[in-house]
Structure formats: structure tokens, C-alpha cells
Amino acid sequence: MTPHRVMFWQIGNVWIFYVLAGLATGLFLAGVVAYVSVWKKSSRSLEIPFSKEALKRMILDTFLGRRVLQGDVAAGLMHLLIFWGFLSLFIGTSLLAIHHYIFTFLEGTAHLIFSFGLEVGGLMLLAGVIWALIRRYLQRVPRLERRLEDAVVPLWLLLAALSGFILEGLRLAVERSPWGGWSFVGWCLSGFFSPAGAEGLYPYLWWGHALLCLGFIAVIPYTKLFHILGAPAGIYLQGASKPIVLGMEEGAGEFDLGDAIFFDGCMRCGRCVEACPSVGAGEPFAPRDFVQALRQALWQEHFPLGDIRFMSPKEESKVDENFWYCTTCRACLEICPVYGAAFEVVTKKRVLAVEEGTMVPKLLNQTLEKLFKYNNPWESSKRKRGAWADGLELIDLTKRGAEADLCYFVGCTTSFDDTAQMIARSFSKVLQTAGVNFGILGKKEPCCGDIARRVGELGLFEEQRKGSEELFDKYGITEVATSSPHCFHTFKNEYPEAPFRARHYTQVLRELMAEGKLRFKKGVEATVTYHDPCYLGRHNRIFDEPREIIRAIPGINLIEMTHYQADSLCCGGGGGRMWQDLQGEVKMSEVRIREAEATGAEILITACPLCLIMLEDARKAAGLKEPFRVMDLNELVLQAL
Numbered sequence: 001m002t003p004h005r006v007m008f009w010q011i012g013n014v015w016i017f018y019v020l021a022g023l024a025t026g027l028f029l030a031g032v033v034a035y036v037s038v039w040k041k042s043s044r045s046l047e048i049p050f051s052k053e054a055l056k057r058m059i060l061d062t063f064l065g066r067r068v069l070q071g072d073v074a075a076g077l078m079h080l081l082i083f084w085g086f087l088s089l090f091i092g093t094s095l096l097a098i099h100h101y102i103f104t105f106l107e108g109t110a111h112l113i114f115s116f117g118l119e120v121g122g123l124m125l126l127a128g129v130i131w132a133l134i135r136r137y138l139q140r141v142p143r144l145e146r147r148l149e150d151a152v153v154p155l156w157l158l159l160a161a162l163s164g165f166i167l168e169g170l171r172l173a174v175e176r177s178p179w180g181g182w183s184f185v186g187w188c189l190s191g192f193f194s195p196a197g198a199e200g201l202y203p204y205l206w207w208g209h210a211l212l213c214l215g216f217i218a219v220i221p222y223t224k225l226f227h228i229l230g231a232p233a234g235i236y237l238q239g240a241s242k243p244i245v246l247g248m249e250e251g252a253g254e255f256d257l258g259d260a261i262f263f264d265g266c267m268r269c270g271r272c273v274e275a276c277p278s279v280g281a282g283e284p285f286a287p288r289d290f291v292q293a294l295r296q297a298l299w300q301e302h303f304p305l306g307d308i309r310f311m312s313p314k315e316e317s318k319v320d321e322n323f324w325y326c327t328t329c330r331a332c333l334e335i336c337p338v339y340g341a342a343f344e345v346v347t348k349k350r351v352l353a354v355e356e357g358t359m360v361p362k363l364l365n366q367t368l369e370k371l372f373k374y375n376n377p378w379e380s381s382k383r384k385r386g387a388w389a390d391g392l393e394l395i396d397l398t399k400r401g402a403e404a405d406l407c408y409f410v411g412c413t414t415s416f417d418d419t420a421q422m423i424a425r426s427f428s429k430v431l432q433t434a435g436v437n438f439g440i441l442g443k444k445e446p447c448c449g450d451i452a453r454r455v456g457e458l459g460l461f462e463e464q465r466k467g468s469e470e471l472f473d474k475y476g477i478t479e480v481a482t483s484s485p486h487c488f489h490t491f492k493n494e495y496p497e498a499p500f501r502a503r504h505y506t507q508v509l510r511e512l513m514a515e516g517k518l519r520f521k522k523g524v525e526a527t528v529t530y531h532d533p534c535y536l537g538r539h540n541r542i543f544d545e546p547r548e549i550i551r552a553i554p555g556i557n558l559i560e561m562t563h564y565q566a567d568s569l570c571c572g573g574g575g576g577r578m579w580q581d582l583q584g585e586v587k588m589s590e591v592r593i594r595e596a597e598a599t600g601a602e603i604l605i606t607a608c609p610l611c612l613i614m615l616e617d618a619r620k621a622a623g624l625k626e627p628f629r630v631m632d633l634n635e636l637v638l639q640a641l
């Protein structure tokens with residue numbers, strides 16, 4: 001006899017199955033329609049741009065689990081087992097339906113291969129689900145929550161997979177077909193049942209299994225399982241949407257379609273919580289909770305029944321003012337499987353908070369007033385802006401007839417802060433030694449707008465951006481080197497019409513080295529470690545240049561901390577945090593300085609004025625004494641020249 005499968009074996013009243021299947025599909029579709037209606041109402045535009053790159057990324061991430069594997073191979077493999085197990089069973093069931101209703105093709109060898117494939121798929125699903133339960137409830141992986149739906153969803157899958165195998169065992173115990181061994185799991189189980197008992201039990205278990213599977217499809221939109229659809233859509237949109245230059249567009253503080261889908265695609269995996277320095281410092285903010293709170297707030301606002309996820313944690317429905325704790329360090333985006341940029345959403349919330357004048361911390365309000373009044377957050381008089389350069393005989397590019405190949409944009413913090421001024425002096429001396437024809441803007445140097453932009457004061461940012469562009473234009477400046485990664489980032493990424501090219505000083509130094517203009521004549525005998533500033537490293541992928549400069553200095557031994565490059569820890573100074581008084585259990589900068597000290601290095605090098613100030617303060621607070629020091633890269637370079 002040709003190997004084949006008898007459909008609906010021992011099952012009567014098949015029409016009930018069709019009614020249930022219709023019901024499950026209806027519930028599923030109703031849920032999906034609810035999502036689309038919320039997205040429509042909460043997004044400022046429903047435009048879905050086409051991008052080949054984003055499509056490729058979505059396919060690779062969805063089918064190969066690239067993002068889930070990154071940084072947590074065990075979680076990635078577990079997810080792949082569930083994903084491919086579930087998908088192969090879904091495809092298998094669809095093929096069976098085609099075989100039964102449209103054309104017969106699952107016979108003979110095709111049937112044998114099909115049966116074998118289903119067994120493998122089922123086993124993968126089973127293994128993945130058991131692994132997921134072990135990770136969450138036995139290993140108790142800290143970043144994973146243990147809420148009701150976190151148990152219900154895998155247990156549901158487990159029961160569906162197990163009942164499928166037992167059903168098969170019951171059927172094979174009666175059929176004893178010669179090709180039964182191809183369904184090897186069911187074949188093994190069939191040995192446990194007597195043919196008479198199996199035949200009697202089979203219809204009951206079949207209906208139970210059918211209810212489990214149809215019910216599973218029905219609840220997808222009503223649980224975190226929605227990430228099956230939401231995650232790929234979110235991954236595509238995060239890659240395809242044009243980055244918004246806030247301050248340039250109307251409604252910049254509103255959510256777009258990518259944000260709304262990101263909130264619904266978030267499966268509460270907690271990777272962002274693990275990476276977030278604010279959580280690490282014991283502060284009352286966590287990106288996952290923030291995203292979930294926004295999700296629920298959108299549903300409550302835009303759907304008559306509120307949140308349709310009946311097992312969602314309800315206590316998260318309030319978006320509080322704790323988003324001011326975010327340093328916008330980008331660590332969450334680096335590891336989020338759906339490329340969710342929680343910090344960009346944070347900025348949008350800040351834009352609204354500033355617009356409405358609500359939830360803005362008092363100290364920050366004062367800083368914004370100073371920014372508006374003095375064009376710097378330090379309140380110092382403009383006249384003191386170039387005071388650090390006294391005695392260095394630098395060209396002031398704003399003076400009549402002054403010309404130079406490079407404009408050194410010092411930045412507010414480096415200009416006014418006593419600790420950070422050393423960066424400006426060292427960098428200027430390094431440039432002089434390398435024979436670079438450069439100048440500064442002196443008293444006329446403006447604020448680049450980083451602080452205003454990060455805290456959501458878009459009106460002020462826009463003013464500062466326009467003012468800066470006009471100034472650079474007026475003095476014919478086309479090449480700019482910045483002390484601060486924050487100024488560099490703002491110029492490079494948020495000045496769409498900039499009449500100049502901006503680089504960070506590490507890029508300039510690296511280029512001077514390549515041109516042979518920067519030669520290290522003296523050695524510096526020291527073991528050092530390097531702290532990647534978030535806006536240089538994670539935001540702009542400048543990881544190698546500073547390390548190449550450090551390694552080129554004779555005598556230097558560079559060692560890495562536990563967290564480095566894209567995985568670096570934030571010092572806590574970015575995102576407007578420098579001008580707020582937000583406390584956690586411990587300071588982020590202290591966490592970082594302890595990590596640096598633990599390497600055994602004598603010097604902690606960094607390349608950002610904010611990092612320098614934060615880490616130096618942390619060093620003092622932690623009582624870490626000489627020879628352990630915090631140093632800007634320019635100071636080290638100067639020592640070696």
C-alpha cells in the first residue's frame with residue numbers, strides 16, 4: 001500500500017472543527033484590526049517607505065534570529081528552536097490542508113519525508129519551550145520577568161506539542177502501518193498504548209489538541225505572542241524609516257508608525273534592562289517598563305476597550321516623569337531584538353513635557369533658561385568663553401582677515417569647566433606641534449544645541465542650529481574639529497544643511513598620524529584602559545581611532561574593561577543628565593570608575609569633556625588615589641610628543 005495519511009481519522013462532526021477554526025481566525029483578525037486602528041490613531045503618519053536593506057535585515061533577523069543570538073547565544077538558540085519548530089508545524093498543517101482540499105500530493109515518498117519533517121519540527125518546538133521554561137523558572141535569568149503570561153504562553157505551546165505527539169502515538173498504536181516508523185516519536189509512544197484503549201481515547205484527545213491549537217492562534221493578538229507579527233514589522237520599519245531630525249519637522253514630538261509597532265512588538269525580553277546604565281545604578285527607570293507603559297497608555301487612549309492584552313501587567317499603565325533618568329546612551333538599541341530605540345521615544349516624551357511645561361525638573365528648567373540667556377549652560381559670561389586660550393596665541397577666526405584650514409570648536413563644557421579646559425589646551429598644543437593651521441571662534445563660539453536637543457527643547461535647538469550655521473557660513477568655515485563627541489554628533493547628524501564637515505578630535509589626530517605629522521618621540525610607560533564615550537562610540541561607531549592613537553604611543557599597554565566599544569557603560573553625563581540632580585543607589589560614573597580600576601590600569605583615558613568630569617569626580621568620590629588617574633586622550637598624546 002502507498003504510504004498516506006487518513007485525514008480526520010476517527011473524528012465525527014467535523015463541521016464543529018470548521019466552526020471553531022472560523023471563530024479562532026475571526027478572533028485573530030479582530031485583534032489584528034484593533035492593533036492597526038491603534039497604530040493609525042497614535043502615529044503621525046502611516047507611510048511605509050520601501051527599503052531593500054530593511055527588508056533584507058528583517059528576513060535575516062526573523063528567520064536566522066541574528067539579533068536574538070547577539071550577546072546571548074543560549075537565548076538565541078532557544079528562540080530559534082521555538083521559531084523553526086512552530087513554523088515547520090504551521091507549514092506542515094497548511095500543506096495537509098492543501099493536500100486534503102486542493103490537490104493530493106502527500107503520498108508515497110512525499111508522505112514519508114513530510115512525516116519525518118513534522119517529527120523534527122515538533123521535537124524542536126518541544127525542546128525550545130522546555131529550555132525557555134528552564135531559563136525563566138529554574139535558572140531564573142535575572143532579566144526575565146515571571147508574570148502570568150510568561151508561564152501560560154510556553155505551557156500552552158508545551159501542551160499543544162505534547163498532545164500532538166501522543167495523538168500520533170494513539171493513531172499508530174491502532175494503525176500499525178508499515179511506514180509508521182517515519183513518525184518516529186509517535187511510533188515510540190505507540191508502544192505504550194493498547195489498540196483498543198488508543199482507539200477509544202483518540203477522539204477526545206484530538207478535540208483537546210484542536211482546541212489548544214486553534215485557541216493558540218486566537219490568542220496571538222491578545223498576549224505578548226503578538227511579537228510574532230509585531231517584531232518583523234518593527235524591524236522593517238526601524239530600518240526603513242528616515243531618521244527624523246527633531247526640530248526640523250512639525251509634530252516632532254509625536255510617535256510615528258515605527259514607534260507604535262515597536263511598543264507592540266516588544267516582548268519584554270529585558271535585554272534593554274540588563275544593558276541600561278540607569279537600571280544598573282539602581283535608578284527608578286527601566287526602558288522596558290517605559291515602553292510597556294507607553295504601549296498601554298496608547299491603547300487606553302485610542303481603543304475603546306483599552307488594552308486588549310488580557311494578561312498584560314496593568315500597573316505599568318502610567319508614564320511617569322522618570323524618563324529624565326535616561327542618558328540617551330543608546331545601549332538599549334544596541335541589543336534590542338526589534339531595534340527599539342527607547343531613548344528616541346524618551347526624547348519625544350521630553351519634547352511634549354517641555355512643550356506642556358509639565359514634568360520638567362526644576363534644575364533642568366534653570367539650565368534651559370541659562371542656555372537661552374547666555375548661549376551656554378554654565379551661566380558664564382560670553383567674554384570668558386575663550387579665556388582658556390590665554391597665552392596660546394591662537395587665531396581667532398572671527399577677527400577681520402583671519403584664516404585657517406581648520407576651526408577648532410571647543411564647546412561649552414570644555415570652554416568653561418576647569419577640569420575640561422585642559423582638553424582644549426592639550427589639543428591646541430598637539431595641533432600646533434603637528435603644524436596644523438587652525439583657529440577658534442573665541443567669544444563668538446555658540447552652543448551647538450546638544451543639550452536643548454537631548455532634553456527636547458526643540459525651539460531653542462532650532463535657534464541655536466540656525467545661529468551656528470549662519471556663523472560658520474559668515475566666516476567661511478568648512479572644516480570643524482570638536483572636543484566633545486556631543487557637539488560632533490549634533491553637527492554631523494542633526495545639522496542637515498551644515499555648510500561644513502565636522503569631525504571629532506580623535507579622527508583628526510588619527511589622520512595626522514597617518515600623514516606622518518604626529519610622531520610620538522617620547523614613550524609613556526603605563527598601563528591604560530579606554531572608556532568609549534557613548535556619543536563617539538555607540539552613536540557614531542568611532543571605536544578604533546582612539547585605540548589606534550593610544551597603541552601608537554611607545555610604552556603604552558592598553559587593556560580593555562569588561563564593557564567596551566558598543567558594550568561600553570555610560571558615565572551618566574549625557575542626555576542632559578549633567579544638568580540635573582537625579583540620584584540612584586549608586587552613581588553611573590562610580591560603577592564605571594570601579595570597573596576601570598579593577599583592570600589594574602594606572603590611567604583611565606577618555607575622549608569627551610563630560611566623561612572626563614564625571615569620571616574624575618567619581619574617582620575622587622570613590623577615594624581612588626594616585627597612581628590611578630583619569631585623563632583625556634589629548635593629554636596623553638601631548639606627553640608622548
Ligand code: SF4
Nearest residue numbers: 266268269270272336
Ligand atoms: S524594548 Fe527591546 S530589549 Fe527591551 S524588553 Fe522590549 S524587545 Fe526587549
Ligand code: SF4
Nearest residue numbers: 276326327329330332
Ligand atoms: S539610552 Fe541608555 S539610559 Fe536611556 S534607556 Fe537606553 S540604555 Fe537606558
